[in-house]
Amino acid sequence: MTDMRPFGAEERDPVELLSLLDGPAVEFVLAGGPYPATYYIPWKLLSRHSESFGGEMYEMTASVPLVDEERVAFRLFLVWLYRGYYEESFDDTALTERTTEPLPSIKAYLFGHRYGFEGFKNHAMRHIYKRYATFTDEAQRARHKVRITPEVVHYVFKHSLTGNNLQRLFRDIVCNLWCGFCKREHVMLAGEKVEWDRLFLNWPEFRDDVLWNRGPDNDFPDVGYYLHDIGVGLGS
Known part of the structure; x- marks a missing residue:
């Protein structure tokens, strides 16, 4: 069977996971x-992966209301939380020749940011990077048929903080491809x-x-450039 895990993903240790399943629970509605x-x-289990649920924060986070927009991201979060990764096929249903809807992994990244799950953010970023930033790989591009649309970029900038790594990734990609797009030499921008x-x-x-091409100076950064540092004591 083909291993569909992104690079760096590991299965959860079942012994450690079991040790985190007892005690009080947080309600997600x-x-x-x-x-x-x-x-x-x-x-x-939550506090193992996010400082937002640690220590005295429990009383403030005993119940977490979620909006319908977060439904897909929450599903991916559950898979990642208990298994350690979610497969890249979760993003496939959102892909078309011109994807105007954000990939589930983009919503997953924003969910991780909102609730402080840095490991989940990094996992989602690996998926996003593989879909959008491997534009130099012809075989990869032909396989996934992912084109960056203005609608997706707008969604990213509207729902994330200025200058965060998700915005930085899309800025760098568009900067890298813009000249070719204007000359109709690139098909990665739709x-x-x-x-x-x-x-x-x-x-x-x-x-x-x-317009001033303030993206990467030379080679496009690898995915590690866009990952977040995980706090001491937190799980990935």
Whole structure:
């Protein structure tokens, strides 16, 4: 069977996992959408991976309301939390020749950021990088047929903090490809120039970075450049 784990992913140690399953639980409530649901996750397991659930923070996080937009990301989070990784095939259903919806891994990254799960963010970033930043690999591009659209970039900038690693990745990719896009030499950027111009109006700093080519100076950074440091004592 083909190993579909991204580089760096490891199975959870079952002995350690079992040691984290007893004690009080945190309630996660998905109230929106057609299928409301409530999940209970052991507090010790959550605090192993996020400082947001550590120590005295438990009383403040005994119940976490989730919006329907987070449903897909929460599903990936559960798989990662108990298994240690989720497969790249989770992103396949969102891929088309021109993907205007953000990949589930993008939503997963934002979920990890919102609740302080740095290991989950890094795992999602590896998936995102593999889909979008391997544009120099013709075989990879042909396989995944991923093209970056203005809609996806807008979603990333709208839902993440200025200057974070997710924004930095998309800025660097677009900077790297923009000249070729204008000459119609690259197929990795989708959409008409007028659509990108509208995006630039919404995000002037991003526009300046692209037009002044403030991306990577030489070789495109590897995925490690976009990963986050994980705090001492936290699991990956």
